[in-house]
Amino acid sequence: METPRISTKVDRDQKQVRQSYLRMGKAELVDRLLAVEVAYAEQEQRWLTQQDEALTWWLRAQAAEARLSASRAPSSQEPQTNQYQ
Numbered sequence: 246m247e248t249p250r251i252s253t254k255v256d257r258d259q260k261q262v263r264q265s266y267l268r269m270g271k272a273e274l275v276d277r278l279l280a281v282e283v284a285y286a287e288q289e290q291r292w293l294t295q296q297d298e299a300l301t302w303w304l305r306a307q308a309a310e311a312r313l314s315a316s317r318a319p320s321s322q323e324p325q326t327n328q329y330q
Contacts, residue, residue, distance in 0.1 A: 251280050 266274065 251277065251284060 269277070
């Protein structure tokens with residue numbers, strides 16, 4: 246079964262949409278509901294993938310920042326010189 250592409254707009258006339266749904270048959274409504282569920286699941290999967298990628302990049306940036314900070318910090322093995330001598 247190929248799911249139909251459902252296009253919706255936030256500002257659509259809810260009364261008109263409701264009347265349209267009331268005129269549909271049960272099988273047509275079921276098909277539309279299944280299409281919406283598939284679209285929602287696909288969107289959720291895309292969102293989760295993007296969140297995972299964002300977290301990966303954030304963790305990489307944190308690790309790089311830590312390495313950079315560590316390389317800039319004076320080593321405790323280097324002798325400390327007194328600038329007032």
